Amino acid sequence: MTVATTERLFNFSAGPAVLPLPVLQQVQQELLCLPGAGASILEISHRGPAFEPILAEAQANLKKLLGVGDDWQVLFLQGGATTQFSMVPMNFLTPGKSADYILCGAWSKKAIAEARKVGAVNVVWDGSSEKFTRMPRQSEMRATSGTIYMHTTSNETIEGVCFAEDPDLGEVPVVCDTSSDFLSRPLDMSRYSFIYAGAQKNVGPAGCTLVVARKEFLARAGGEKLPVMLEYKTHVENDSMYNTPPTFAIYVINLVLRWLLNDVGGLEAMHRRNLEKSKLLYNAIDGSEGYYRGHARSDSRSLMNVTFRLPSEELEKKFAKEAEARKLDGLKGHRSVGGMRASIYNAFPIEGVQALVTFMDEFRKANG
């Protein structure tokens, strides 16, 4: 008989993923009654005096972290990045127009499939022949004449590849799915017009999608007879409150944003932590004399999702099993890439990376 324990493991899950412990502790403490609200955050009206300041603070905290002003709009939506895959073209890729897409992994592939249902799509770079082991270089991203936007994915969760720097497309509006590295580093927001992210990887629980977009770009949204929930206009005009928003998720996200601002000290500081953690792990791979083989090319390595293979699938199974016994949880890679994936998001502690690196070394010696 196994006894259900309440011991927290090192959680390498790709999403939903590890959250900051102080955030979880505050959620727990306030769960029966949000101070001053007379009820749990799970029970209060989104139009009441307790929730509205939370929404406003979350918007302000997000803009502060990203360093954007009042010419940018923050939206809290539902349906995950996958719903954005549809909403972006439905609102912007109107008849007679075309949009450019970069195909750099499993998620951008899905974004392209949804856009193709709506209108003309140009895939301007395709990493599939290289098995999505790298991101395009700046010189490889050439916008098509007249394109309405360029769609990119900042970090491909499954393959573990990310842009080394923010793409520069000049006057072409860049739309970016930042789901799996959102707020892991500063972004040069001057290069983007519209970014979006499912919360459940780096900023909160599942069930909320964040959009940060230039108001000027959002004003271009068109589309005929769109479902009201899929129109950006609906959410802009109603400040994310057309219908009931995911109130609890927004509350937790706001606590995570506070943690980033006050405990961590902003995105530069967060980036340093993430560089340190990922470097430890990539050094372990690079120093393994080929025993561990990283999936991503070194110029495109993700700081969030570290993907690597072992000499055989048999050893990979053994590795995953023994890792679990060491309380290193969720290391099995996505079936499409195979091998291992260590997701080490913002809230993942360096102690967990150290424990993994120690284990990798021991495993290699025992099974070399």
Next chain:
Amino acid sequence: MTVATTERLFNFSAGPAVLPLPVLQQVQQELLCLPGAGASILEISHRGPAFEPILAEAQANLKKLLGVGDDWQVLFLQGGATTQFSMVPMNFLTPGKSADYILCGAWSKKAIAEARKVGAVNVVWDGSSEKFTRMPRQSEMRATSGTIYMHTTSNETIEGVCFAEDPDLGEVPVVCDTSSDFLSRPLDMSRYSFIYAGAQKNVGPAGCTLVVARKEFLARAGGEKLPVMLEYKTHVENDSMYNTPPTFAIYVINLVLRWLLNDVGGLEAMHRRNLEKSKLLYNAIDGSEGYYRGHARSDSRSLMNVTFRLPSEELEKKFAKEAEARKLDGLKGHRSVGGMRASIYNAFPIEGVQALVTFMDEFRKANG
């Protein structure tokens, strides 16, 4: 200076709304670590061994409560009932077909507006000339020849009207928005083909929409080039896991379903409690010699949302203010109806209704 207190009030919010205290206590207790999962429910993968049994149990509990078998499908979606207003016609109201709608309040009006974007809609009953004070009688709901479905709303949250019994449309598939009285009473499921509900009124936190539908009816879903997240097929084929579902909301919903099954004793028992609570309140209105005037006609009175007016708007403001001082929170009615609205969902305690009734009596004597 006001001090933020942690005292729970009687919460008459129309949604998000009161949840069972034992459910909140369990959520609080397990928040840092779901037993056996090694992490918080907020942090675990939806594809992992800890979440999948929760999803399966929630589906099974819901089917058990509603008394339906394996010919019915349970889905957990996002975007609220408003997204269902679009998804239902986009999937079923295909070109050349028409659908019937009953217009019985603010929410069915929105459902109709979304359906009209998609195809031909017949409004077979319109309660607007009677200011939505009642639901249609059985004899007033005549389906149009060839209609693909009849859409109804079981309980209109804003006006506080509900069906006294489940509508019987014979062979015509009935699609019903049950958001604000879902699981408040047994449903004769033989009369429905497809029911849906936003969780945040009676079964859980905001951010999850429940669909319970006949598989045979779902199989008729069509529609060309629909956004993948708006196709029922996507969610049926992937058992609500095409992308990351709102895991935390599903976990809380499952605890509420357990509470209904084990603590309350099922929907018959829940219905008795709701009848008792609402009767107390309607008796207070009816016994007030016209001081309190119910919005709904007596044959259409909601058990969930009790709407009533006072002799003047001035007195209504005074009533709301003094009620708050008595810890009776959230009684202000929707601006479109005015007056008061006491939402007394499943988890609302009878003690709160008794406190309101006492206050109503005292207020009338003091301000009669």
